[in-house]
Amino acid sequence: MKKITLLATLMIVALLGFITSASAIGTEKEYTPVPTSEDTVTAFISSIHNDNGHLTIKADPIEWYEGAAADQKFKEREKEAFEELGGAPDNYYIVNDDQTLHTYEVAPDAQVLMQIYDHDGTYEGIQINWNEPVSLDKYVAIMNNNKLMDMKNFPYHLVIQDGKVVKIIQQYIP
Structure with missing residues (x-):
């Protein structure tokens, strides 16, 4: 079942890539790989929880x-x-x-950069906006909204400093 969901999501993303790629052409922002570093972990996020004011991510x-x-x-x-x-x-x-799965605590001021997600509940609202900043609250809502696309099917680069995630960068996959 998980493979079917992943396949369906990837097919939707691929189709949306064809539709939305024209909007990305001619903009100042382009895809650039996330630099690797010793403090960056790339992972699939399986869940995100707010426990007593502490945001945690379970990730593979x-x-x-x-x-x-x-x-x-x-x-x-x-x-x-x-x-x-x-x-x-x-x-x-x-x-x-x-x-x-590993559990990571997220710093309250962590930066989140998204590439593609459901902006407004419509397929037309799923647009590629390279490194679009979103708040942590919005990120939690995005991750828990899988009506049009399951955001858990994308890898995320987690920058960890002093034992906490300080930056979350969604990895776009065509």
């Missing part, structure tokens, strides 16, 4: 690869598919060998 850390690094890892792990396709599909590759 993954390995995220883009560009040449994605091609290399794809070639290492899926040689036959690499030979057939010539590289990683859509220029990214995810490795998730350990699906253990």
